[in-house]
Amino acid sequence: MKVIILGAGGRGNVYAKYFSENGVEIAGLADPNTERLHKVANSNGIPEASLYHSWEEVLEKPKFADAVVNATTDHLHYKSTMKAIERGYHILIEKPISPSENECIEMVEAAERKNLIFAVCHVLRYAPFFEKIKELVENGAVGDILNFQLTENVGYWHFAHSFVRGVFRNEKVSSPMILAKSCHDLDIISYIMNKKCVSVMSDGGLTHFVHANKPEGAPTHCLDGCPHEKSCPYFAPKLYLTQITDVSWPTTAVTTDTSFAGRYAALQTGQYGRCVYQCDNDVADHQSAVFTMEDGSTASFNLIALSSETTRILRIYGTKGDIQGHLDRNQILLSDFNSKKIIDVKYDTVSSLVSGHGGGDARLVEDFIDAVKGDTRSMKTSGRLSLQSHRMAFAAEKSRKTGQRISL
Ligand SMILES: NC(=O)c1ccc[n+]([C@@H]2O[C@H](COP(=O)([O-])OP(=O)(O)OC[C@H]3O[C@@H](n4cnc5c(N)ncnc54)[C@H](O)[C@@H]3O)[C@@H](O)[C@H]2O)c1
Structure with missing residues (x-):
């Protein structure tokens, strides 16, 4: 059996591991984030020739595997899955199926019309x-x-x-x-x-x-000298440098370089270093x-x-x-x-x-x-x-x- 995994983020990484452990060949892995792509590929012995930079690129090719695992973010599910169904792949799709009710129905019906397995990751x-x-x-x-x-x-x-x-x-x-x-x-x-x-x-x-709850004097990034570092349970360096020492999830979401220096650098300017009362x-x-x-x-x-x-x-x-x-x-x-x-x-x-x-x-x-x-x-x-x-x-x-x- 061969699968193609779309998305090498948190969930794509989990599926790559379990499919590999079960002797399934990962014939394609697609993600525009090349660091993540290579990290997941290296951990699971996926050769360079099987790496793609987007779902569009891998699904452009005629069918060359049995199934597609869709571990991209919610808004990408619909177009990528419809293309995979058109190509005749069985589908394992992350939840939610789509943020749009109509798209959920369309995808399920399209798979049923082609008699394809459409499994949802309601783990x-x-x-x-x-x-x-x-x-x-x-x-x-x-x-x-x-x-x-x-x-x-x-x-x-x-x-x-x-x-x-x-x-x-x-x-x-x-x-x-x-x-x-x-x-x-x-x-x-x-x-x-x-x-x-x-x-x-x-x-x-x-x-x-919400912004209205921002404590007095808190900077946009915790590492920029927040006066509330001792009392705030969300102080990012406390969470990601001290409390969470495991280098798997959620650390891997913060940075691909999970060393202390790598995590510190990611918190200085990255999204996970932001004050929780000043995010979008x-x-x-x-x-x-x-x-x-x-x-x-x-x-x-x-x-x-x-x-x-x-x-x-x-x-x-x-x-x-x-x-x-x-x-x-x-x-x-x-x-x-x-x-x-x-x-x-x-x-x-x-x-x-x-x-x-x-x-x-x-x-x-x-x-x-x-x-x-x-x-x-x-x-x-x-x-x-x-x-x-x-x-x-x-x-x-x-x-x-x-x-x-x-x-x-
Ligand atoms: N079953 C569960 O319990 C569970 C848990 C967490 C997340 N999820 C779902 O899993 C999905 C993925 O979540 P995640 O946490 O892995 O997110 P993530 O952001 O870590 O991973 C998504 C990946 O998709 C990649 N991507 C973006 N554009 C792409 C493209 N054109 N082609 C291929 N890849 C592309 C991103 O670069 C990213 O690496 C979401 O739908 C989410 O809701 C499910």
């Missing part, structure tokens, strides 16, 4: 934590679900990194927060409840990481939404930037019992109304929750490989299945902006 479906909860619900452990509460604690430093200073900070270059970050969560709600969503109400916005960010730092399902049951979702933990916390209330879950603590508690017992549910746990999505990344790649080779039995995601969760996100964003309940 949480593969995380053992969510797999176990899905299994409990399907086996009737809590009866019929009346309400599903899911909270995404993004984590103060993670939010500042990705959604204030980083690539997902602004809707023009990325997507609204509920789509960019939380389409995973809405997908999990949709997947586990397994019901059709009929309407949504949502509120929230950007209130903390516009995505919401908190959002709440209530989704109503076809049978009247509801799901409530909260996203919050300002949390000490980076995790997901949930509670599922059913007619026979309830489930409490904490992703980061690897904990699932099942309460049964009849027996009045609280059961600590055991399941396989995998560490590295932030970068590996609890083991989901690796397992998604394995299933995609099987699917391309003809065995689609274990494939848990598809464009068609992801359309509902994407539509829930589009509707929630519309509701947040208009103050109206939106019907799907």
Whole structure:
């Protein structure tokens, strides 16, 4: 099997590693950022002849691999994927499918017309934590679900990194927060409840990481002598030079030269060295939404930037019992109304929750490989299945902006 990977950024790097580890040839890798391109190529033994400077360049060529992995940024997904489908490649596409609802539908339908696999990187479906909860619900452990509460604690430093200073900070270059970050969560709600969503109400916005909250005398870059360096939790040198010493993600987003000197230089003038109260960010730092399902049951979702933990916390209330879950603590508690017992549910746990999505990344790649080779039995995601969760996100964003309940 051969794949072409579009984008050698954070996610492209992850997929290059997992495909290589599974013996799949990376026949093409495309990225205009030559430093990233060569770094990913060198780590995975991809020869110079297989490197391209854009998705346009590699997809210009007649089909020469089995599948395309689209790990470019959200706004590039549509054109590049439509071209790949036209060429006849199976698709593994990063979420969100696209920041435009119509484009999502067009891509899914185009792949279906050509009978191509169109898998979406909803990696949480593969995380053992969510797999176990899905299994409990399907086996009737809590009866019929009346309400599903899911909270995404993004984590103060993670939010500042990705959604204030980083690539997902602004809707023009990325997507609204509920789509960019939380389409995973809405997908999990949709997947586990397994019901059709009929309407949504949502509120929230950007209130903390705004210019009005700039502390007195703070320069635009932290290294330019910020008087608040001791008290500010977002002081960039503290985050990237002291606190985060790992040279994988998120350090690799800051610079390709991850040495101390390289990181220091990147913070002096680069985007990750900026004061979090003086960036060009516009995505919401908190959002709440209530989704109503076809049978009247509801799901409530909260996203919050300002949390000490980076995790997901949930509670599922059913007619026979309830489930409490904490992703980061690897904990699932099942309460049964009849027996009045609280059961600590055991399941396989995998560490590295932030970068590996609890083991989901690796397992998604394995299933995609099987699917391309003809065995689609274990494939848990598809464009068609992801359309509902994407539509829930589009509707929630519309509701947040208009103050109206939106019907799907
Ligand atoms: N599944 C997940 O949990 C998850 C996590 C993070 C990001 N994502 C999604 O993955 C995608 C990529 O995110 P990322 O964090 O890797 O971003 P990134 O910015 O690190 O990587 C994107 C890469 O695309 C490259 N690119 C730009 N123009 C290109 C072109 N014409 N041809 C080829 N490459 C081009 C950029 O140079 C960059 O290196 C986004 O859609 C994002 O929303 C998914």
